[in-house]
Amino acid sequence: MTESVPPPARQILLVDCDMFFVHVACLEDSEGADQKPRLLVGGSPSGRGVVISAPYEVRAFGVSSGMPTAQALRLCPEATVVPVSRIGCPHNSRAVNDTLRQMAPVVQAALIDEFYLDLSETERLFRR
Numbered sequence: 521m522t523e524s525v526p527p528p529a530r531q532i533l534l535v536d537c538d539m540f541f542v543h544v545a546c547l548e549d550s551e552g553a554d555q556k557p558r559l560l561v562g563g564s565p566s567g568r569g570v571v572i573s574a575p576y577e578v579r580a581f582g583v584s585s586g587m588p589t590a591q592a593l594r595l596c597p598e599a600t601v602v603p604v605s606r607i608g609c610p611h612n613s614r615a616v617n618d619t620l621r622q623m624a625p626v627v628q629a630a631l632i633d634e635f636y637l638d639l640s641e642t643e644r645l646f647r648r
Contacts, residue, residue, distance in 0.1 A: 531639040533624075537616060540633035541573035544608045558599040563589025565601045572604055 537543075541561040560583065562572030567590030574583045574592070581596040589601060613632045620627045626638035 533637040533639055535635045537633040539573055542575050544605050544612050545602045548605055548608050560592055560599045560601045562604055563601055567593055
């Protein structure tokens, strides 16, 4: 009787692009982003909607993703609200996905800014 060898454990890596939406907003309006370092992405300046993303500088005021924009503006009145880019976000998400595919044989997008990489049995590829 031959003993079966269990398959090696899978190695899954989650890549979460923190502040993805803020970076896309800055890429689309690089001059404006320099003058408005406190960007809130999502919602509207009238306070409707929710914050999709905020830079660390704004998070220090207690602002977080999913928070109503009106509440975020009360916590950080100097913040500038910008819309989510309907063109830039998908384009940049594909660029991130393409880059990750150069590093891992299996990449699965979970969200526009989150990806799972299956790194199982890739140790040989990344030896020093």
